[in-house]
Amino acid sequence: MTLVREANIIVKDHRKMDLKVVIAYPSTYRAAISTLSIHMLYYYLNSYENVVAERTVLDLGRISTSYISLESKIPIKKYDMILFSVHYELDYINIVDILYNSGIPLYSKSRGGKDPIIIIGGPTVTANPEPLAELADIIVIGEMEQPLETIVNEYLSSHSKRDFLDRLVGKEGFYIPSYGRHYVRKSWVKDSTLKSAITPIEQIQPLEEKYYPIYGRAYLIEISRGCGFGCRFCLLDYISRPPRYKDYKLILNSISEGIIRNNVDKVVLVSSSPLSHPKAKLILKYIVDELQLQLSIPSLRADTLDEEVLHLIHRGGQKTLTLAPEVAVDKLRMALNKKIPNTLFFNVVKCAWNTGFRKLKLYFLFNVPGETKNDLNAIPKVISKLAKIGYNYTGAIHVTLNPLIPKAQTPLQWMPLPSLEEIRYKSKYLKSILRSNIVKLDILNPKLSYIQMVLSLGDRNTLKLITKWFTYGKGLSGWSRALREEGTLVKNIIKRRLDEPLPWDHIDLGLGKEYLKIEWDLYSKCETTPPCTTGCSRCKLCGELG
Numbered sequence: 001m002t003l004v005r006e007a008n009i010i011v012k013d014h015r016k017m018d019l020k021v022v023i024a025y026p027s028t029y030r031a032a033i034s035t036l037s038i039h040m041l042y043y044y045l046n047s048y049e050n051v052v053a054e055r056t057v058l059d060l061g062r063i064s065t066s067y068i069s070l071e072s073k074i075p076i077k078k079y080d081m082i083l084f085s086v087h088y089e090l091d092y093i094n095i096v097d098i099l100y101n102s103g104i105p106l107y108s109k110s111r112g113g114k115d116p117i118i119i120i121g122g123p124t125v126t127a128n129p130e131p132l133a134e135l136a137d138i139i140v141i142g143e144m145e146q147p148l149e150t151i152v153n154e155y156l157s158s159h160s161k162r163d164f165l166d167r168l169v170g171k172e173g174f175y176i177p178s179y180g181r182h183y184v185r186k187s188w189v190k191d192s193t194l195k196s197a198i199t200p201i202e203q204i205q206p207l208e209e210k211y212y213p214i215y216g217r218a219y220l221i222e223i224s225r226g227c228g229f230g231c232r233f234c235l236l237d238y239i240s241r242p243p244r245y246k247d248y249k250l251i252l253n254s255i256s257e258g259i260i261r262n263n264v265d266k267v268v269l270v271s272s273s274p275l276s277h278p279k280a281k282l283i284l285k286y287i288v289d290e291l292q293l294q295l296s297i298p299s300l301r302a303d304t305l306d307e308e309v310l311h312l313i314h315r316g317g318q319k320t321l322t323l324a325p326e327v328a329v330d331k332l333r334m335a336l337n338k339k340i341p342n343t344l345f346f347n348v349v350k351c352a353w354n355t356g357f358r359k360l361k362l363y364f365l366f367n368v369p370g371e372t373k374n375d376l377n378a379i380p381k382v383i384s385k386l387a388k389i390g391y392n393y394t395g396a397i398h399v400t401l402n403p404l405i406p407k408a409q410t411p412l413q414w415m416p417l418p419s420l421e422e423i424r425y426k427s428k429y430l431k432s433i434l435r436s437n438i439v440k441l442d443i444l445n446p447k448l449s450y451i452q453m454v455l456s457l458g459d460r461n462t463l464k465l466i467t468k469w470f471t472y473g474k475g476l477s478g479w480s481r482a483l484r485e486e487g488t489l490v491k492n493i494i495k496r497r498l499d500e501p502l503p504w505d506h507i508d509l510g511l512g513k514e515y516l517k518i519e520w521d522l523y524s525k526c527e528t529t530p531p532c533t534t535g536c537s538r539c540k541l542c543g544e545l546g
């Protein structure tokens with residue numbers, strides 16, 4: 001039995017396997033199980049007869065001397081490969097934790113042929129792999145489909161670790177840091193209907209309620225990749241272009257089979273902007289009206305919602321509407337290239353109220369370049385207008401406020417970093433002006449936001465900070481001590497000139513630095529750029545679509 005009681009687990013005889021992999025998620029079990037990519041990795045790798053893939057997670061995988069696999073309870077050191085799927089910069093330290101506490105040498109140069117091969121993938125390392133470069137034998141740049149197939153095939157036919165790495169270097173999607181900072185082109189599914197993307201039908205289902213995924217037990221499906229709206233702060237937009245929409249029939253068939261094989265009555269649409277799918281309404285009607293299932297869509301854009309869609313989502317059992325206005329004034333929102341004016345936002349909220357949504361969840365950013373005190377003061381004014389619409393009772397509006405974390409490979413990679421004091425001051429100020437029983441307010445700890453900024457834009461030296469932080473305990477005081485000792489490493493991250501080489505310049509996501517410079521210039525002029533459309537050739541990626 002696994003460490004957690006689960007359905008749809010794959011058990012294989014390790015003695016008959018040619019490749020044994022651990023999928024490591026450097027965060028909690030619940031976060032892992034709520035992440036579609038874990039299910040994709042698990043079912044894809046286990047589809048090979050001679051490959052076994054098991055899992056470990058931060059909170060449940062550790063016994064006194066090692067992290068172990070959830071399935072076989074074998075120390076992860078004994079596997080051929082450890083594949084880390086990382087989605088959040090603040091989880092980087094947990095990769096160090098998992099390796100260190102499993103007795104695996106941290107640095108790739110210190111590991112020998114008998115140690116597991118360490119592979120790291122995910123959105124943040126796709127944009128900027130450098131902070132983790134010295135830990136990894138391989139960093140996957142881009143989408144997982146083609147690299148996974150290549151990893152399995154080349155591993156099975158190689159005769160040593162060096163031979164294996166030699167075979168990968170130079171191929172699309174593979175960064176092998178031990179070969180230096182070499183050029184890497186991202187790997188992506190070049191099929192406009194995503195038929196060749198991994199769509200796992202069976203998914204791991206925890207059977208104990210305390211381990212249920214964040215959205216409850218459900219079938220997760222990705223109906224599109226990339227959104228193409230071009231919000232200038234959004235990592236997922238910039239790394240996942242061009243937008244692609246999964247084949248309609250494939251979606252319907254996967255859902256009808258998925259709910260049976262997983263024994264669930266809920267579907268979660270996991271995509272950046274699912275309602276941009278050309279057949280979104282038909283998909284929603286199929287789920288809610290035809291199959292009579294519950295529906296959850298965690299990420300919604302106000303300009304993709306109308307009365308009919310809101311009714312469908314509400315009938316699907318979602319009672320809280322989640323929107324991300326990001327900022328409270330149109331001018332800054334246009335600078336961010338999120339072309340949703342306040343008038344449209346308020347109309348959608350009015351419509352949501354009339355439809356029966358009685359709670360709102362709103363995401364706001366602060367520390368946006370060019371922001372003034374008046375822009376911050378506009379946030380409570382937005383709340384007052386929402387209260388007039390009807391959201392005027394205790395806890396009606398859940399506001400999450402985070403400082404903007406600039407991401408590599410987006411136009412905002414050139415924004416100057418604020419000081420910790422600035423973030424603290426603004427957090428405190430926003431807390432004071434948003435004090436109201438209508439609002440439930442969450443603000444990320446200022447120091448954690450600052451750490452996230454440093455890790456997001458860091459270079460190879462950043463690993464020194466991460467390992468010291470780990471050595472001094474993973475808490476905030478441990479970070480302060482590490483920063484006192486290695487503070488000079490952060491100085492060159494604080495402001496980067498446009499003509500300066502960047503640590504991730506060798507990573508080619510297909511957009512080009514000149515394109516990002518134009519977008520950064522348009523940001524300062526508060527001018528917008530049209531979304532991705534058919535026939536566009538601004539960044540050349542679409543030319544590669546099949």
Ligand code: SF4
Nearest residue numbers: 242532533536539542
């Ligand atoms: S070529 Fe145009 S439409 Fe295609 S990904 Fe680039 S910007 Fe978007």
